[in-house]
Amino acid sequence: xxxxxxxxxxxxxxxxxxxxxxxxxxxxxxxxxxxxxxxxxxxxxxxxxxxxxxxxxxxxxxxxxxxxxxxxxxxxxxxxxxxxxxxxxxxxxxxxxxxxxxxxxxxxxx
Numbered sequence: 780x781x782x783x784x785x786x787x788x789x790x791x792x793x794x795x796x797x798x799x800x801x802x803x804x805x806x807x808x809x810x811x812x813x814x815x816x817x818x819x820x821x822x823x824x825x826x827x828x829x830x831x832x833x834x835x836x837x838x839x840x841x842x843x844x845x846x847x848x849x850x851x852x853x854x855x856x857x858x859x860x861x862x863x864x865x866x867x868x869x870x871x872x873x874x875x876x877x878x879x880x881x882x883x884x885x886x887x888x889x
Contacts, residue, residue, distance in 0.1 A: 780819065781852045782886045785842040787877040795839035797825055799874040805842075808867050813858040820845040839877065845886065852883060 787795060805823070812818075822843045829835040846852055858864065859881065871879070 780886045780888075781846045781849065782884050783844050783846065783852065783855055784882045784884075786838055786880045786882065787840045787875055788880055789836060789838055790877060792876070793836075793839060794876045796874040797840065800840065804867070804870050804874055807870055811863055811866055813854055813863065816851050816854050816858065817847065818844055818851075819847050839875070856883075 801823075822845075824838075824841040824843070826839065827837040827841070829837060844855070846855065
């Protein structure tokens with residue numbers, strides 16, 4: 780299985796409106812996703828902080844989508860490079876000033 784993550788990188792003066800993110804941005808992304816991409820699972824991590832240093836904030840949000848096959852990863856990657864993502868990109872400044880880092884990894888259940 781593959782996991783694609785959009786990690787919102789923390790920064791000084793960071794702003795992240797989690798309510799707006801869930802209420803507006805996530806549904807917007809779902810409405811524009813390439814219908815040829817079969818998603819196994821979507822999860823959102825929020826308000827991360829250091830386990831050993833409570834109160835030391837880490838990333839405000841990580842969006843993760845799980846895909847079962849490499850062909851869906853390839854479609855997702857291609858989708859991110861099209862104008863189809865314009866509505867999502869234009870929406871980002873409405874809820875955060877964080878940079879977004881996209882990563883891909885393989886996931887194995889143990």
